[in-house]
Amino acid sequence: xxxxxxxxPATILEDDAAAPGRDAAAERDAxxxxxxxxxxxxxxxxxxxxxxxxxxxxxxxxxxxxxxxGTELVTVALRRVGSGPQNSGAGSLxxxxxxxxxxxxxxxxxxxxxxxxxxxxxxxxxxxxxxxIKLEVIGDEDTxxxxxxxxxxxxxxxxxxGFVVLPYTTxxxxxxxxxxxxGCAAVMPLGSPIGxxxxxxxxxxxxxxxxxxxxxxxxxxxxxxxxxxxxxxxxGCDAVLAASAIARAADPVAMARAxxxxxxxxxxxxxxxxxxxxxYARASTPNExxxxxx
Amino acid sequence: MIVLNGERTDVHAGATVAAALARxxxxxxxxxxxxxxxxxxVPRSTWEAFALAEGxxxxxxxxxxxx
Numbered sequence: 143x144x145x146x147x148x149x150x151p152a153t154i155l156e157d158d159a160a161a162p163g164r165d166a167a168a169e170r171d172a173x174x175x176x177x178x179x180x181x182x183x184x185x186x187x188x189x190x191x192x193x194x195x196x197x198x199x200x201x202x203x204x205x206x207x208x209x210x211x212g213t214e215l216v217t218v219a220l221r222r223v224g225s226g227p228q229n230s231g232a233g234s235l236x237x238x239x240x241x242x243x244x245x246x247x248x249x250x251x252x253x254x255x256x257x258x259x260x261x262x263x264x265x266x267x268x269x270x271x272x273x274x275i276k277l278e279v280i281g282d283e284d285t286x287x288x289x290x291x292x293x294x295x296x297x298x299x300x301x302x303x304g305f306v307v308l309p310y311t312t313x314x315x316x317x318x319x320x321x322x323x324x325g326c327a328a329v330m331p332l333g334s335p336i337g338x339x340x341x342x343x344x345x346x347x348x349x350x351x352x353x354x355x356x357x358x359x360x361x362x363x364x365x366x367x368x369x370x371x372x373x374x375x376x377x378g379c380d381a382v383l384a385a386s387a388i389a390r391a392a393d394p395v396a397m398a399r400a401x402x403x404x405x406x407x408x409x410x411x412x413x414x415x416x417x418x419x420x421x422y423a424r425a426s427t428p429n430e431x432x433x434x435x436x
Numbered sequence: 437m438i439v440l441n442g443e444r445t446d447v448h449a450g451a452t453v454a455a456a457l458a459r460x461x462x463x464x465x466x467x468x469x470x471x472x473x474x475x476x477x478v479p480r481s482t483w484e485a486f487a488l489a490e491g492x493x494x495x496x497x498x499x500x501x502x503x
Contacts, residue, residue: 196501337503
């Protein structure tokens with residue numbers, strides 16, 4: 143591994159670094175578990191970076207990136223046995239992730255109807271012995287944007303069936319609230335289309351989603367580089383899911399470290415309370431005592 | 437005839453899910469595997485007993501890298 147992070151102050155790399163002036167949510171978290179942990183469903187996560195396992199050139203590189211990212215929760219998909227190079231047996235994805243000690247968040251990627259997504263979720267629960275599900279119901283092949291009515295229908299059915307549902311959704315605060323109304327444990331709004339690396343195209347909507355719901359908000363999709371992840375946290379998101387941005391970076395391990403630092407920095411900045419934006423300058427040096435030199 | 441992961445096989449009606457799994461190289465104690473028959477989940481605990489009907493569509497799924 144490279145030493146690209148050597149110049150970054152150690153406090154930024156600590157997920158549980160103490161910070162003065164934290165916001166109320168951070169304070170509650172800290173009071174509850176003694177560190178700035180994230181609670182989703184029954185899970186307590188020390189890291190606010192979730193990792194997608196798709197797109198890595200090799201399982202070995204994926205394992206190194208997981209370690210560098212500090213993540214405790216990673217997504218996995220469900221596909222036919224034998225359809226991937228390493229999807230069963232020794233040295234398989236399941237074995238690699240078990241060795242990494244991370245919890246699994248199965249997804250319903252590729253599902254286009256509530257019916258398919260619900261069945262996929264039930265199969266994932268059977269395969270991975272978890273009630274967690276990242277619910278994706280795709281409505282369009284080119285943009286991979288969610289199909290809102292199908293998503294809501296699937297979410298309701300899965301909540302009724304005892305799942306801890308984390309829906310991949312648009313950045314629509316109204317839909318986010320509807321998803322929480324039917325019992326979703328978190329919402330995962332997109333910053334921009336999956337794998338696009340376009341960052342957060344509508345930060346105002348992400349901020350509105352944050353205000354609209356009480357459950358954790360996990361920025362999902364669209365992250366291109368570290369500053370996008372930091373912005374998500376500054377906007378008040380509770381966590382960030384990065385997949386392609388890390389897996390398809392030229393150096394996935396270095397990008398995993400960058401994302402880890404960015405999520406921690408954005409969280410600290412959110413708690414610190416940024417200065418308001420102003421059109422005109424506001425001097426930081428006082429005019430009192432200014433000499434007359436001419 | 438049973439359709440196994442989208443392909444017609446010579447696994448016959450009356451065979452168990454466990455037998456179908458053996459056909460695709462999955463042992464009964466394999467981790468991270470789930471089975472659906474005709475759109476319904478078949479729990480691991482019933483793999484040995486569940487008898488497949490003629491024309492059943494069996495899906496045998498496992499973990500794949502994905503976001």
